Amino acid sequence: MSQPRMSRSLSHPALSVADPELAALVGAEEQLQADTLRLIPSENYVSAAVLEATGTVLQNKYSEGYAGRRYYEGQQNIDQVETLAVERAKAVFGVEHANVQPYSGSPANLAAYLAFAEPGDTVLGMALPMGGHLTHGWGVSATGTWFRGVQYGVRPDTALIDFDEVRDLARKERPKIIFCGGTAVPRTIDFAAFGEIAREVDAVLVADIAHIAGLIAGGAHPSPVPHADVISTTTHKTLRGPRGAMLMSRASHAKAVDKAVFPGLQGGPHNHTTAAIAVALREAAAPSFRDYAHAVVANAKALAEALLARGYDLVSGGTDNHLVLIDLTSKEVPGKVAAKALDRAGIVVNYNTVPFDPRKPFDPSGIRIGTPSLTSRGLGTDRMPLVAEWIDRSVQAAAKGDEGALTVIRGEVAELMAAYPAPGLPTA
Numbered sequence: 001m002s003q004p005r006m007s008r009s010l011s012h013p014a015l016s017v018a019d020p021e022l023a024a025l026v027g028a029e030e031q032l033q034a035d036t037l038r039l040i041p042s043e044n045y046v047s048a049a050v051l052e053a054t055g056t057v058l059q060n061k062y063s064e065g066y067a068g069r070r071y072y073e074g075q076q077n078i079d080q081v082e083t084l085a086v087e088r089a090k091a092v093f094g095v096e097h098a099n100v101q102p103y104s105g106s107p108a109n110l111a112a113y114l115a116f117a118e119p120g121d122t123v124l125g126m127a128l129p130m131g132g133h134l135t136h137g138w139g140v141s142a143t144g145t146w147f148r149g150v151q152y153g154v155r156p157d158t159a160l161i162d163f164d165e166v167r168d169l170a171r172k173e174r175p176k177i178i179f180c181g182g183t184a185v186p187r188t189i190d191f192a193a194f195g196e197i198a199r200e201v202d203a204v205l206v207a208d209i210a211h212i213a214g215l216i217a218g219g220a221h222p223s224p225v226p227h228a229d230v231i232s233t234t235t236h237k238t239l240r241g242p243r244g245a246m247l248m249s250r251a252s253h254a255k256a257v258d259k260a261v262f263p264g265l266q267g268g269p270h271n272h273t274t275a276a277i278a279v280a281l282r283e284a285a286a287p288s289f290r291d292y293a294h295a296v297v298a299n300a301k302a303l304a305e306a307l308l309a310r311g312y313d314l315v316s317g318g319t320d321n322h323l324v325l326i327d328l329t330s331k332e333v334p335g336k337v338a339a340k341a342l343d344r345a346g347i348v349v350n351y352n353t354v355p356f357d358p359r360k361p362f363d364p365s366g367i368r369i370g371t372p373s374l375t376s377r378g379l380g381t382d383r384m385p386l387v388a389e390w391i392d393r394s395v396q397a398a399a400k401g402d403e404g405a406l407t408v409i410r411g412e413v414a415e416l417m418a419a420y421p422a423p424g425l426p427t428a
């Protein structure tokens, strides 16, 4: 993809003068993001346009309230910015209502609790070690202490969501809210099945599509519309927007959602983020974004195949989306050791629990990888065998404590990545 670029030395002229120390750190991060193979599935590269929008004077403005109903004056432009973002979200996702003000995914989910449950009410969500998110009622989160979190998981034999368990728990516990979606789910989410269960027990179904929003926008994953009552998403993962979030819903829930976000949970929206969300949604509506979303999935499938061919155990045996969860138990290398070795080799992943993990969350058995970022740089399926080879060589090097091998891979990675300039980054 072609993106306008500035040279590294010219990219932050004011910052370089005002705060050279900070400017140097930003420059170093730009270099790191340019040189490395970024495989964390929740990360991406935003376009130069999205990046520019986040750095505009819109950030100087307070705008508590909603377009046409603000508690501050001077909203002539801000109202239009927010309306653009809202209308684009409605069009891209085919929803009746969109709120683009949540600061990020966790506040967005908390707003859903505020809208549809009272403290102490029961909520049903996927357990964090099974692939869910902290805010789906996990114990250490406020959502698991202020509410009564009941958790479902995956089947031990297939690692797929156990819908018998979801239905049984829903019938027995009568949750006010059911969350579906997660952070380490490599397979298609069956929104229709969740919707049927939620309707049966009269629960509000919240589909947390943070990881797969871009795939849904691009037609590479089924949509939660019309099965979910509320859709929660961050905007910075596969959707390739700024760090922010949105809550979308049926028109009948619009008032409850809006009231929960403001004044229920938040003050002034981050208008520079809202603007960048609008830009990202315009990009997501373009035909090229469909190609991107499908390429992300094709790359993940190709990478999964190449890893399977090298004898790696993948949770659920592969992937349907952007994410691959590798269980390293058979390789006798803990996830954290592998992740740190990969980092030294220029391959950035995160260590992650696998379902039924006998190890602790801070030292688990797996690593989680994904293809949104490398696809944004234009790598295709032909490169996935090489990526799998680098992962394999790095894991083997970690097992042997072979730092020299990691250094060699680091050089190979930097050389290849130089041929695939990243969107939004200045050139060297």
Ligand code: DSN
Residues within 6 Å of the ligand: 042, 105, 133, 183
């Ligand atoms: N940080 C998100 C992720 O990495 O999946 C979850 O909060």
